[in-house]
Amino acid sequence: MSLTLYQFEISPYADKVRRVLVLKSLPYSVVEIPISKAGKFRSVSPTGKFPVLVDGDRAIIDSTDILRYLDAAYPEVRVAPDDPRDAGLAAILEDWADESLYFYDLTMRAWPQNRDWFVRDLLHHEPKGFGRTVLAKLIPGALLKVTKAQGLGRKSESTVVSDLTGLYDALEAMLADREWLAGPRLSTADISVRVMLNVLDRTVESKALMAERPALSAWAARVDAAAPPQGVSITAARP
Numbered sequence: 001m002s003l004t005l006y007q008f009e010i011s012p013y014a015d016k017v018r019r020v021l022v023l024k025s026l027p028y029s030v031v032e033i034p035i036s037k038a039g040k041f042r043s044v045s046p047t048g049k050f051p052v053l054v055d056g057d058r059a060i061i062d063s064t065d066i067l068r069y070l071d072a073a074y075p076e077v078r079v080a081p082d083d084p085r086d087a088g089l090a091a092i093l094e095d096w097a098d099e100s101l102y103f104y105d106l107t108m109r110a111w112p113q114n115r116d117w118f119v120r121d122l123l124h125h126e127p128k129g130f131g132r133t134v135l136a137k138l139i140p141g142a143l144l145k146v147t148k149a150q151g152l153g154r155k156s157e158s159t160v161v162s163d164l165t166g167l168y169d170a171l172e173a174m175l176a177d178r179e180w181l182a183g184p185r186l187s188t189a190d191i192s193v194r195v196m197l198n199v200l201d202r203t204v205e206s207k208a209l210m211a212e213r214p215a216l217s218a219w220a221a222r223v224d225a226a227a228p229p230q231g232v233s234i235t236a237a238r239p
């Protein structure tokens with residue numbers, strides 16, 4: 001077995017895969033892709049999206065497919081729930097985290113009060129020099145283009161925070177009387193949602209919302225204890 005993870009270290013999707021690799025005690029090596037060099041890795045990911053996991057002669061693109069593959073190929077420790085109803089809920093929560101919650105991160109971290117930290121994270125592996133300075137200037141505008149196309153970026157800051165408050169309230173209610181989001185043990189649902197909240201916590205708004213929600217905060221600590229974040233060299237402290 002030889003596992004290689006092609007990643008942007010900051011990406012919550014990469015975090016999701018790293019946590020599962022460690023949970024399954026699978027050794028892996030990492031190829032870090034500086035964002036300005038992503039085009040050079042088209043042969044690894046024709047879609048231009050990362051993470052990609054290479055296992056021998058197989059390349060699996062997309063964190064959801066990677067987790068599914070890992071459960072099939074290395075089933076000793078499974079991350080998908082066993083019960084079909086729990087598995088259905090986990091699949092929906094994973095898709096919600098990947099395809100909706102992620103855009104709260106992109107939108108909110110591009111706001112002026114959160115932007116410096118985000119740009120610094122994004123450029124952590126970027127070689128120093130003129131190109132880096134140019135990227136730092138271009139990133140907020142490029143992100144806004146993406147979030148406007150998706151829709152969330154067209155809403156006011158107060159509406160986005162109010163929408164996120166409703167979602168955190170929903171999670172708080174789901175976790176009021178249970179330890180995990182889908183079924184009796186840690187699953188893909190917990191890991192997928194946790195990695196998004198982890199990056200969202202780099203915004204002042206999400207941090208405040210988390211601090212007011214004890215069940216959600218306790219669950220986040222529980223997920224981190226069971227499936228700790230791995231190999232993140234990017235800053236943990238606000239600049």
Ligand SMILES: N[C@@H](CCC(=O)N[C@@H](CS)C(=O)NCC(=O)O)C(=O)O
Pocket residue numbers: 008011012013048049050051061062063064098
């Ligand atoms: N659905 C994919 C999403 C991956 C994704 O959007 N990755 C971002 C980094 S966080 C990316 O590669 N962006 C580069 C691009 O869009 O060109 C997954 O679950 O892996």
